[in-house]
Amino acid sequence: QQQVRQSPQSLTVWEGETTILNCSYEDSTFDYFPWYRQFPGKSPALLIAISLVSNKKEDGRFTIFFNKREKKLSLHITDSQPGDSATYFCAASETGFASALTFGSGTKVIVLP
Amino acid sequence: DMKVTQMPRYLIKRMGENVLLECGQDMSHETMYWYRQDPGLGLQLIYISYDVDSNSEGDIPKGYRVSRKKREHFSLILDSAKTNQTSVYFCASRRTRVSYEQYFGPGTRLTVL
Incomplete structure (x- = not known):
């Protein structure tokens, strides 16, 4: 049973566009939601996180x-850049x-120049 | 600079051989984790350790065991490795009660033939 679902599986956008990634969850006891970013061949790293008390969290272009x-x-991700090309995990x-x-x-x- | 290390980075074993993956961190983090990452499946939690000799099963513990005798070291052991344990294994650590952020090591790519 997949408790955290993400869509789409993959996405290609042009440089400068806004990238939108979706995530849904089932467990009502979850109250902390980080997004991790993983570049090819690297380990995941925390990008941004939100808790249940907030509706919105901003950090630069994210x-x-x-x-x-x-x-x-x-x-x-606003004003997407080729350097944003990576896999994004919702948790x-x-x-x-x-x-x-x-x-x-x-x-x-994938962000194309 | 916070750092999680993993050894070895690459490992090839034959089915039935024993495997030892090592993880270290220099941040005195109490909580440590072992994940495996397979294409299309994200990161799956194998074991979590809350401190020395305080370990709990994650979502997929079958076929694995762990050892934590020092706070800075957390080992993952595969007794009699199977081909379906071919994967990339990530270790992570977290400073309990201070932050929910997990710091990941560089990963170990294990191939079981």
Whole structure:
């Protein structure tokens, strides 16, 4: 049972466009939602995160929008750059010291110049 | 500079052989994790360790065991490796009660023939 779902599986955009990545979850106990970015051949690294108390989180060109009622999140990357080409993972967990992340299957983004 | 190390980076083993993957971190992080990453499946949690000799099964523990005798070291052991354990294995660590961010090591690519 996949508790965190991502769509699309892959996405190609042109430089300068806005990239939109989608994520949904099922477990109502999840209250922390990080996005990790993984470049080819590298390890995942935290990009941006949001908790249940917020509807939106911005960090430069990256913004998370959160619809708690529908259990859906989206990551928007404005002015996409070729250097943004990577796989993006949505994850979720409960807060608490014993928490573990449940990862989605990822969205591979290619930004063409 | 926070760092998680993994050894070896690449490993080829024959089916039935024992495998030892090592992970180290120099940040005194209490919590450490082992994940495997397969194409299209994202990161799947194998084991989580909350501190020395305090380990819990993750989502896919079958065929694996772990050892944590020092806070900075966390080992993943495959007794009698199987071909379906061919994967990329990532170790991660987190400073419990301070942050939910997980820091990932560079990964070990394991091939079981």
